[in-house]
Amino acid sequence: MTKSLFYSIIFHLMMIVLTALSLPFMTREPINLPPIVSVELIQITDKTNIPFAPKARKIIDKVKKEEKRVVSEQAPPSAKAKEKPDRIPLPNDKEEKKEIIKKKQNPEEIKPQIRQSSEFEKEELINTNEIAALIDKAKEEQALKEIENKKLTQSNVKNSFATGLSLSEEDALRAQIFGCWSVPLGLPYDKDLLVRLKLELKKDGTILKSEIVDHQRMNMPGQKFYKILAESALRAVRLCQPLKVPPTGYEKWKNIQLNFDPTEMLKG
Amino acid sequence: MKKVILLFFVYLNLIPNLNALIKVDITRGNLDPLPIAVSPLHVENSSEKLENIDIKKLGINVSAIIEKNFRSTGLFNPLKKEAFVQKPDIAHLKPRFEDWRLIKAQALVTGKLSVKNNKLKVEFRLWDLTASKEMIALSFTTTPSNWRRVAHIISDKIYERLTGEAGYFDTRIIYVAESGPKNQRVKKLAIMDQDGAKTKYLTLGNELVLTPRFNPSNQMVTYLSYFRNLPRVYLLDIETGKQEVVGNFPGMTFAPRFSPDGKKIIMSFAKDGNSDIFTMDLETRVVERITEHSSIDTSPSYSPDGKYICFNSDRSGLQQIYVMKSDGTNVKRITFGKGIYGTPVWSPRGDLIAFTKVRKGRFYIGVMRSDGTGERLLTENFYQEAPSWSPNGRVLVFYRETKSGPQGKGFSAKLWSIDITGYNERRIKTETDASDPSWSSLLSK
Numbered sequence: 001m002t003k004s005l006f007y008s009i010i011f012h013l014m015m016i017v018l019t020a021l022s023l024p025f026m027t028r029e030p031i032n033l034p035p036i037v038s039v040e041l042i043q044i045t046d047k048t049n050i051p052f053a054p055k056a057r058k059i060i061d062k063v064k065k066e067e068k069r070v071v072s073e074q075a076p077p078s079a080k081a082k083e084k085p086d087r088i089p090l091p092n093d094k095e096e097k098k099e100i101i102k103k104k105q106n107p108e109e110i111k112p113q114i115r116q117s118s119e120f121e122k123e124e125l126i127n128t129n130e131i132a133a134l135i136d137k138a139k140e141e142q143a144l145k146e147i148e149n150k151k152l153t154q155s156n157v158k159n160s161f162a163t164g165l166s167l168s169e170e171d172a173l174r175a176q177i178f179g180c181w182s183v184p185l186g187l188p189y190d191k192d193l194l195v196r197l198k199l200e201l202k203k204d205g206t207i208l209k210s211e212i213v214d215h216q217r218m219n220m221p222g223q224k225f226y227k228i229l230a231e232s233a234l235r236a237v238r239l240c241q242p243l244k245v246p247p248t249g250y251e252k253w254k255n256i257q258l259n260f261d262p263t264e265m266l267k268g
Numbered sequence: 269m270k271k272v273i274l275l276f277f278v279y280l281n282l283i284p285n286l287n288a289l290i291k292v293d294i295t296r297g298n299l300d301p302l303p304i305a306v307s308p309l310h311v312e313n314s315s316e317k318l319e320n321i322d323i324k325k326l327g328i329n330v331s332a333i334i335e336k337n338f339r340s341t342g343l344f345n346p347l348k349k350e351a352f353v354q355k356p357d358i359a360h361l362k363p364r365f366e367d368w369r370l371i372k373a374q375a376l377v378t379g380k381l382s383v384k385n386n387k388l389k390v391e392f393r394l395w396d397l398t399a400s401k402e403m404i405a406l407s408f409t410t411t412p413s414n415w416r417r418v419a420h421i422i423s424d425k426i427y428e429r430l431t432g433e434a435g436y437f438d439t440r441i442i443y444v445a446e447s448g449p450k451n452q453r454v455k456k457l458a459i460m461d462q463d464g465a466k467t468k469y470l471t472l473g474n475e476l477v478l479t480p481r482f483n484p485s486n487q488m489v490t491y492l493s494y495f496r497n498l499p500r501v502y503l504l505d506i507e508t509g510k511q512e513v514v515g516n517f518p519g520m521t522f523a524p525r526f527s528p529d530g531k532k533i534i535m536s537f538a539k540d541g542n543s544d545i546f547t548m549d550l551e552t553r554v555v556e557r558i559t560e561h562s563s564i565d566t567s568p569s570y571s572p573d574g575k576y577i578c579f580n581s582d583r584s585g586l587q588q589i590y591v592m593k594s595d596g597t598n599v600k601r602i603t604f605g606k607g608i609y610g611t612p613v614w615s616p617r618g619d620l621i622a623f624t625k626v627r628k629g630r631f632y633i634g635v636m637r638s639d640g641t642g643e644r645l646l647t648e649n650f651y652q653e654a655p656s657w658s659p660n661g662r663v664l665v666f667y668r669e670t671k672s673g674p675q676g677k678g679f680s681a682k683l684w685s686i687d688i689t690g691y692n693e694r695r696i697k698t699e700t701d702a703s704d705p706s707w708s709s710l711l712s713k
Contacts, residue, residue, distance in 0.1 A: 174294060178298065179298055182300065183298070185662075198289075231403075232297075
């Protein structure tokens with residue numbers, strides 16, 4: 001009797017020990033559910049119609065650039081002394097000069113200098129330059145035009161912020177005109193092929209008035225190709241009408257400019 | 269104070285943006301063929317009757333040639349005449365644009381012709397149907413037998429007006445017409461319009477002829493033929509039929525081609541197993557050596573400005589394409605791909621070089637930029653070579669040999685054309701088998 005009781009106690013103890021040991025392994029790890037992200041459905045139009053966005057971005061870019069410039073301009077006197085005083089800096093030399101100065105600078109010395117300039121001083125430096133850029137609007141516009149001409153993809157991005165159309169609305173309009181525009185294939189793709197077409201639209205998207213911005217170029221000698229290109233652009237919008245415009249905000253898109261440029265396409 | 273001024277300027281700058289003009293960039297378009305309606309030309313009732321030509325059908329025939337030319341480009345889609353909504357004579361005066369737009373036409377060609385005092389007068393108008401206005405109107409007077417050429421010239425004018433580049437319809441192709449079994453092949457020089465019509469044989473076929481090449485500035489042809497069992501370069505005036513041997517070389521001359529101004533012939537001269545490139549001035553007959561290398565340099569072709577020459581050479585082991593200045597200096601290899609490259613031909617536009625490539629037993633016709641980059645193989649086959657450019661640099665003509673007969677034992681050589689985009693491959697119909705085509709410049713400039 002005592003023997004069997006003894007065995008029972010031993011077996012029960014063993015069971016308890018085993019259970020105590022195995023339980024932690026048997027416990028399942030809690031499922032790591034990702035936190036629920038709440039998404040608010042909004043109209044893209046509301047978010048992409050920020051008229052100040054491009055300017056704001058430009059200012060931010062400028063601030064970044066100016067910060068860099070502050071660093072390079074505040075070179076230690078020793079570094080500046082090494083420059084040739086008689087040398088008239090050429091426009092192309094600017095970048096080169098900056099690089100040279102940067103190389104000569106001791107990075108350890110620059111840091112304290114940044115700290116030295118107060119936030120107000122910094123802001124003032126930036127703002128002065130910015131004002132200069134703002135006053136010289138002609139230059140800015142020219143730069144924008146160049147960007148438009150050279151980096152089409154960039155200008156696309158810019159447009160989506162700058163225009164009164166949302167991304168999806170602009171894409172719809174673009175896709176519609178892509179389908180209507182038969183590109184003349186014999187154009188010289190090493191020349192400026194930008195045709196700017198100003199349109200005045202009716203509420204239903206039909207064209208009230210169309211105008212080639214650089215129309216004087218059409219009759220210039222050696223610009224025969226431009227006339228052909230401009231005509232093809234006009235044909236495209238006429239074929240496409242009524243254009244796919246948003247049902248609302250007529251005043252915003254009443255006047256619209258389409259920039260036709262087949263350079264990338266022709267280069268293939 | 270400074271801050272106030274700054275804010276004022278920022279405000280001024282932002283005002284225009286409140287009412288900024290919406291700008292949308294259109295950087296792509298479609299490459300679908302342009303739907304065009306070519307109305308039959310109206311024949312005036314007062315026209316005289318002609319012996320060999322049915323004047324009543326001439327209007328339809330001229331429009332049919334224009335249509336065929338357009339269709340062959342792959343850039344236009346001539347619409348079916350059954351769908352036309354206006355009579356030719358009324359449409360030529362003033363088309364009802366909205367009616368033509370209904371059949372999805374974007375451009376309309378109308379015209380009329382008449383024969384008086386044995387002179388054919390043809391006029392045509394091209395209408396932009398979306399803008400509802402006339403784009404071009406011209407009139408031509410010629411001898412009635414020239415009616416095909418008038419149709420080609422009209423095609424060129426319309427093509428140029430709509431695409432922005434010169435046409436290539438009023439041109440001819442010279443080629444080697446072949447007949448007979450392979451071991452007894454008879455080869456004659458033949459010339460035809462670019463659409464395959466009006467074939468004329470220039471030699472009798474007694475001697476073997478090869479590689480005819482047009483002078484880019486006039487209707488002269490240089491080619492290779494056998495003279496006293498020695499291959500020599502010949503010059504032929506198509507109009508007069510006069511032939512002459514080019515230069516007095518003590519060996520074999522071959523692969524001739526004209527310089528862009530037509531004043532020189534560039535060719536290969538082979539002696540003692542070595543071949544180099546020479547030029548000969550056709551006026552002074554002065555011969556100039558361009559390359560001097562122990563390898564085989566051949567197939568020279570000038571750039572359209574005459575400043576550079578491309579050629580093929582095996583100086584690196586395998587046959588590859590090289591470019592050098594026209595005086596023979598600054599030789600640069602431009603092809604480094606796998607395979608053998610040959611028959612380089614510089615585009616009349618100057619931007620591309622066409623070539624034949626052989627790789628793993630297959631023949632390719634391709635184009636690349638003049639620095640060797642951007643290689644694009646346009647067509648591949650069992651055997652094809654000798655590309656030649658259309659005068660506007662958009663189309664290539666070449667020849668292709670294929671096995672023929674029920675058991676594939678025979679073979680046939682045909683002319684083919686292809687667009688530089690690699691699309692629109694078409695066979696050019698010839699009376700006999702054909703090889704070694706060369707495209708002329710525009711006859712009417």
